[in-house]
Amino acid sequence: MLPADLKAVVSGGASGLGLAVAERIVAEGGRVALLDVQDEAGRQAAAALGSHALFVHCDVTDEAGVDGAVRAAHAALGGLNLAVNCAGIVGAGKLLGRDGPMAGEFFARVVAINLTGTLHVDKAAAQLMQANTPGADGERGLLIHTASVAAYEGQIGQIAYAATKAGVIGMVLPIARELARYGIRAMAIAPGIFATPMVAGMTPELQASLGAQVPFPSRLGRPAEYAELVLAIVRNPMLNGTTIRLDGAIRMQPK
Template sequence: MDIAGSAALVTGAASGLGAATAAALAARGATVYGLDLDKAVAAAGDLPEGVRLLAADVTDEEQVRAALAEIDADGAELRLAVNCAGIAPSARILGRRGPHDLDLFRAVVNVNLIGTFNVMRLVAESIARHEPDAHGQRGLVVNTASIAAFEGQVGQIAYAASKAGVAGMTVTAARDLAQFGIRVVTVAPGIVDTPMMAGFTEDVRAGLAASVTFPQRLARPEEYARLVTMIAEHDYLNGETIRMDGALRMTAR
């Protein structure tokens, strides 16, 4: 697909993977609409040219529909959606204070899995209304899993379950949406240097970097964004979960 001239929706766009992806798509000539929570949108600094932030909770159908209505009102043809919104609290199934909090587990699954599905289903409806290109393609949805979907560490039970669900939807979603000319691809990043990492000390960050096979460093959000643009431009990528992890295989801790 041709990124230039298309409209793109990126969730979690106020920071981290979402912000890097929004900037990369805008640099390629896309009109980018970024979704994030009210507080994140209010706290966002200067935005790249071609990027507009809209306040919306990805788990709320009406808020996502309202954002899509704004895109339609602008006369933009939505062709690409990238789901980056997510949370990653840590808790063990059974810890010193008792069993894993059930509401916390629900919250993680609600944002990471149900939020991804909610956006995917609604943007698919929007993309399907547009005319296909000469090859019958209408658009692309890129979802974000994690290598924790396959090798979740101690304390990642909720996160691993939610991201395994995202990875597990990929082939079925691609098959469901094939009749509309919409591809679905999932990226499973390893350890990425995002704001989620800001609370770690330099020693911890160095230890995490050393655990990567090669290159021995944390991934950069811009590398995730570059992969998204490659997926968009590579029309034969569909129904696949791509690991972006420097050959890292997570240990138990």
């Protein structure tokens, strides 16, 4: 797909990695809808991006709401050929925490946002994409999941987060296999540690120490580098059904 032809929905598009993706899509001449629960930040971000961007309120845990938001985006953009799932929460908690064993409700909430939320966006987008006029190679669309290196090296306290990120990785191949007949690809990106508001809550010392753990380049990732990989996946139709680590070779330690 050509970046200038992109008509994209980006969940979690009001902040961090999702916002960087939206910025890049607009810079390439494409169009984008930011889907997020943060109304004020989302509206401001879309306004700053100009006429090729809009904000649509969307809670990814709300199945019908996601369908409505993706349909609204499709109508406003005049089509849809890319869905980037960036909505997510950290959800830190231990199996045997200070206040007792992990509550099932807590685990379910992290799953609802990070994992089931991704499914909701994928199916709403794919349903519309299947009717697209095929482009080069018969391509009709692309779904991208945001996993994490925690899917492979979850740290102490990342049980729920790591489970959901492994889940979005596990979904990619069966989705790619199923949607191949429509020319719709599915991919996942597993970022290491990126300088976004999600990480900004940590102390500067912790951020510096995390950056120092990255072999090369020895720093936190930049959201624009995440967006760069999204664009590379867009451009290269052979990338399908797999997960790419984007992590400067970091392998997270137990804690």
